[in-house]
Amino acid sequence: MRxxxxxxxxxxxxxxxYAPIAALIVLSFNNSKTRAxxxxxxxxxxxxxxxxESIMQALWNTLAIAIISATxxxxxxxxxxxxxxxxxxxxxxxxxxxxxIPMLNAEIVTGISLMLLFISLKMRFGFTTxxxxxxxxxxxxxxxxxxxxxxxxxxxxxxxxxDLGASPLQAFFKVTFPDLLPGILSGFLMAFTMxxxxxxxxxxxxxxxxxxLSTKIYTEVRKGIKPEMYxxxxxxxxxxxxxxxxxxxxxxxxxxxxxx
Amino acid sequence: xxxxLLSVPxxxxxxxxxxxxLCMVFYYGLTDKNGAFTLSNIAAIATPEHSKAxxxxxxxxxxxxxxxxxxAYPLAMILNGMKTGHDSLTVLIFILPMWMNFxxxxxxxxxxxEKTGVINGILSFFHLQNxxxxxxxxxxxxxxxxxxxPFMVLPIYNVLTKIDQSVINAxxxxxxxxxxxxxxxxxxxxxxxxxxGITMVFVPALTTFVISNILGGGKILLIGNVxxxxxxxxxNWNLGSGLSIVLMLFIIFNMVIxxxxxxxxxxxxx
Amino acid sequence: MKKLFVMLTxxxxxxxxxxxxxxxxxxxxxxxxFVYNWGEYIDxxxxxxxxxxxxxxxxxxxxxxxxxxxxxxxxxxxTYDVICPSDYMIQKMIDNDLLQELNFDHMxxxxxxxxxxxxxxxxxxxxxNRYCVPYCWGTVGILYNTSMVDxxxxxxxxxxxxxxxxxxxxxxxxxxxxxxALKLNGYSMNTLDRDELETAKxxxxxxxxxxxxxxxxxxRDKMIGGEAALGVIYSGEAIYTQRENPNLEYxxxxxxxxxxxxxxxxxxxxxxxxxxxxxIDFMCRGDIALMNFEYITYSTPNVAAQALIxxxxxxxxxIAFPDLSQYQNLETFIYLGExxxxxxxxxxxxxxxxxx
Numbered sequence: 001m002r003x004x005x006x007x008x009x010x011x012x013x014x015x016x017x018y019a020p021i022a023a024l025i026v027l028s029f030n031n032s033k034t035r036a037x038x039x040x041x042x043x044x045x046x047x048x049x050x051x052x053e054s055i056m057q058a059l060w061n062t063l064a065i066a067i068i069s070a071t072x073x074x075x076x077x078x079x080x081x082x083x084x085x086x087x088x089x090x091x092x093x094x095x096x097x098x099x100x101i102p103m104l105n106a107e108i109v110t111g112i113s114l115m116l117l118f119i120s121l122k123m124r125f126g127f128t129t130x131x132x133x134x135x136x137x138x139x140x141x142x143x144x145x146x147x148x149x150x151x152x153x154x155x156x157x158x159x160x161x162x163d164l165g166a167s168p169l170q171a172f173f174k175v176t177f178p179d180l181l182p183g184i185l186s187g188f189l190m191a192f193t194m195x196x197x198x199x200x201x202x203x204x205x206x207x208x209x210x211x212x213l214s215t216k217i218y219t220e221v222r223k224g225i226k227p228e229m230y231x232x233x234x235x236x237x238x239x240x241x242x243x244x245x246x247x248x249x250x251x252x253x254x255x256x257x258x259x260x
Numbered sequence: 261x262x263x264x265l266l267s268v269p270x271x272x273x274x275x276x277x278x279x280x281x282l283c284m285v286f287y288y289g290l291t292d293k294n295g296a297f298t299l300s301n302i303a304a305i306a307t308p309e310h311s312k313a314x315x316x317x318x319x320x321x322x323x324x325x326x327x328x329x330x331x332a333y334p335l336a337m338i339l340n341g342m343k344t345g346h347d348s349l350t351v352l353i354f355i356l357p358m359w360m361n362f363x364x365x366x367x368x369x370x371x372x373x374e375k376t377g378v379i380n381g382i383l384s385f386f387h388l389q390n391x392x393x394x395x396x397x398x399x400x401x402x403x404x405x406x407x408x409x410p411f412m413v414l415p416i417y418n419v420l421t422k423i424d425q426s427v428i429n430a431x432x433x434x435x436x437x438x439x440x441x442x443x444x445x446x447x448x449x450x451x452x453x454x455x456x457g458i459t460m461v462f463v464p465a466l467t468t469f470v471i472s473n474i475l476g477g478g479k480i481l482l483i484g485n486v487x488x489x490x491x492x493x494x495x496n497w498n499l500g501s502g503l504s505i506v507l508m509l510f511i512i513f514n515m516v517i518x519x520x521x522x523x524x525x526x527x528x529x530x
Numbered sequence: 531m532k533k534l535f536v537m538l539t540x541x542x543x544x545x546x547x548x549x550x551x552x553x554x555x556x557x558x559x560x561x562x563x564f565v566y567n568w569g570e571y572i573d574x575x576x577x578x579x580x581x582x583x584x585x586x587x588x589x590x591x592x593x594x595x596x597x598x599x600x601x602x603x604x605x606x607x608x609t610y611d612v613i614c615p616s617d618y619m620i621q622k623m624i625d626n627d628l629l630q631e632l633n634f635d636h637m638x639x640x641x642x643x644x645x646x647x648x649x650x651x652x653x654x655x656x657x658x659n660r661y662c663v664p665y666c667w668g669t670v671g672i673l674y675n676t677s678m679v680d681x682x683x684x685x686x687x688x689x690x691x692x693x694x695x696x697x698x699x700x701x702x703x704x705x706x707x708x709x710x711a712l713k714l715n716g717y718s719m720n721t722l723d724r725d726e727l728e729t730a731k732x733x734x735x736x737x738x739x740x741x742x743x744x745x746x747x748x749x750r751d752k753m754i755g756g757e758a759a760l761g762v763i764y765s766g767e768a769i770y771t772q773r774e775n776p777n778l779e780y781x782x783x784x785x786x787x788x789x790x791x792x793x794x795x796x797x798x799x800x801x802x803x804x805x806x807x808x809x810i811d812f813m814c815r816g817d818i819a820l821m822n823f824e825y826i827t828y829s830t831p832n833v834a835a836q837a838l839i840x841x842x843x844x845x846x847x848x849i850a851f852p853d854l855s856q857y858q859n860l861e862t863f864i865y866l867g868e869x870x871x872x873x874x875x876x877x878x879x880x881x882x883x884x885x886x
Binding site: 034035037054119122124125126207208209210219220221222223224 | 564566569570574589590591592593594602605606608609610746747748750751754755774
């Protein structure tokens with residue numbers, strides 16, 4: 001009885017979360033240009049998608065910005081974590097406070113503030129400004145994933161590596177880095193996801209003729225979304241589900257068990 | 261080693277892209293079009309239109325935060341109780357929607373909720389009363405809950421998984437019934453997760469302009485919409501910045517709360 | 531987490547394969563041209579044809595309203611070479627020294643193919659026809675669904691009829707919304723008179739509870755889908771929506787309305803003026819203008835294109851090419867100055883705050 005109630009509850013939430021996605025998937029097969037009419041089943045939007053240069057370009061921009069910004073944020077954030085850990089308590093608190101700002105502040109304020117900065121620097125709005133903004137809001141996610149790992153590190157291992165004749169760089173990459181790796185990876189992943197899904201900050205820092213999927217969709221929301229967009233998101237969604245199932249049904253590695 | 265030097269790139273970065281931009285918001289917010297000092301952009305929050313927009317935003321975001329909490333807590337409990345071999349899969353199923361662009365998902369709600377939309381189609385088929393919440397504040401609340409629910413579920417779930425089973429067993433052994441165990445042990449221990457979830461839902465809900473635009477039919481003016489319009493349409497950056505400063509007061513309040521409860525400095529997003 | 535990471539990498543790889551060579555953003559052999567136009571306001575095939583014929587790469591961007599376009603251009607954060615604003619916005623840009631004079635010698639099609647009456651009309655905001663080449667024109671009216679409205683629609687006042695509660699779509703843009711209310715009250719839509727504006731504002735506030743949604747381009751989808759009975763719409767959209775839903779009718783209300791022109795202009799800070807001229811001239815070619823007309827269904831001022839229209843119903847359509855002489859109180863928006871803008875914006879904010 002109780003189990004049944006739990007299952008029903010889960011099912012209802014599941015329905016709530018997936019109903020709009022189901023709607024999008026159905027729309028991707030709709031043989032009518034407007035959302036308002038069902039014009040029969042078609043696969044043509046999947047063909048049109050690959051011919052639609054502007055959507056493809058937006059997809060490419062989105063991926064490029066997400067990969068580059070997550071990578072840059074991971075490098076900067078990891079180095080920062082190492083140095084923050086060695087700071088005095090007081091300084092560390094201040095630096096961590098600043099680090100938290102882009103995460104806790106409203107995205108609209110972050111977006112506006114960066115826009116004002118770029119305008120005063122007379123920068124041309126485009127790929128670079130979006131990228132700089134994304135790196136900025138991605139760094140905190142990396143730091144906040146790496147810092148807890150940093151705290152668990154035993155500094156004497158690093159020191160003994162130095163004593164045994166390793167250079168600081170060698171000691172870092174052979175000793176410290178492997179221990180930090182899980183934190184770095186999850187930081188990267190989180191940064192990547194945030195960058196991928198960001199709309200508001202991109203909205204304020206984008207310039208002429210450049211779109212990410214989010215800003216492209218936002219302009220299309222007003223005049224009616226192109227059905228190709230539905231087919232693209234359906235494909236991404238199916239790909240993610242497919243990989244999820246694939247990954248989950250392969251033998252689990254033990255290291256992952258106690259974590260996550 | 262020269263660990264101090266290592267901090268230079270990051271400190272430089274955060275000064276240039278976090279501190280200076282915020283200073284610019286304050287500069288614009290505290291000056292008029294000619295660059296003279298003024299408080300009028302901040303005082304503008306008191307005009308009926310602006311205070312109404314702020315009040316609507318606070319009201320809608322509080323309601324959605326409470327709904328998120330009420331929906332998420334049982335959900336996190338159930339997920340936590342389902343420690344099967346594939347528990348991460350179960351959790352991922354609830355994160356998966358986030359991989360589809362949030363604008364598209366919000367847009368899809370329009371298709372579902374419209375007068376001639378899918379839900380009303382189904383209701384009419386069964387001769388039931390039609391639903392008319394599209395373009396009302398209720399639709400905006402629905403959109404907020406829908407978009408931010410995962411941000412509430414995950415921190416609570418993370419905290420619950422970390423509660424030591426032996427603590428619960430001890431309470432049981434000492435004669436506490438299930439309700440007592442929940443109220444006296446589980447609930448207090450999960451407060452950090454709840455607080456973290458609340459801040460992560462409240463701020464984006466308070467400041468959104470996208471959800472109100474798409475699901476509110478352009479009729480619902482939240483403080484986020486006002487600020488966005490000042491920057492992108494009416495071109496009054498001073499006023500927009502002034503209102504942003506007011507908005508930030510609420511966020512600082514939020515930051516303080518989260519700083520007090522979240523001493524670990526860990527954020528549980530994924 | 532590690533697994534997720536592997537998964538993600540796979541998605542990325544899949545993504546890069548999908549996009550193929552989508553990443554090359556190399557400049558065309560003859561340079562590039564940055565075009566900033568209304569959403570859904572061109573047949574994209576014409577852009578491809580232009581690129582193929584001239585070897586100029588077109589970087590194309592879109593906006594929803596004049597008000598959204600203006601700050602972007604004025605801030606200089608983005609430099610465009612060709613923009614397509616409406617009448618009053620062109621005047622505002624001229625006043626603020628944002629536009630450069632056009633060299634019509636480089637644009638023979640613009641001189642030969644655009645009807646002289648449209649240049650004449652454009653003098654209202656561009657007195658010597660030095661800055662703009664008309665691209666589209668039309669009226670604003672009421673689109674209604676005959677299956678939901680059985681009375682004849684003749685006046686803006688039907689948008690205030692309580693019978694149509696929650697069935698009315700208004701435009702979400704300050705000048706268009708005030709135009710309706712000012713015309714309803716018999717005033718000029720370019721008024722700066724405080725009392726008249728106050729009356730118009732109160733009319734809009736009175737109407738607020740009846741309005742289903744404030745829309746821009748969504749009016750199209752909503753009217754086609756039968757979401758609403760009445761909507762304020764641009765004449766160009768009327769032809770498209772009628773094709774998709776034959777129950778829809780378009781009228782120009784008797785109190786008069788806005789006759790608008792959108793035109794190509796070249797901003798002062800344009801980096802590729804020569805290419806911009808080539809682009810505008812190309813868009814003025816009869817066959818190209820025809821393609822655009824058939825795709826976006828907004829009336830074209832291009833007489834060469836008008837002559838090429840094969841479908842007689844369209845060529846003689848009252849919606850596409852109305853005989854303006856039979857309507858009264860037609861006006862074109864003019865720029866009201868910075869203070870005028872500020873006043874309208876303030877009143878509009880008060881109206882918007884009344885909706886919920």
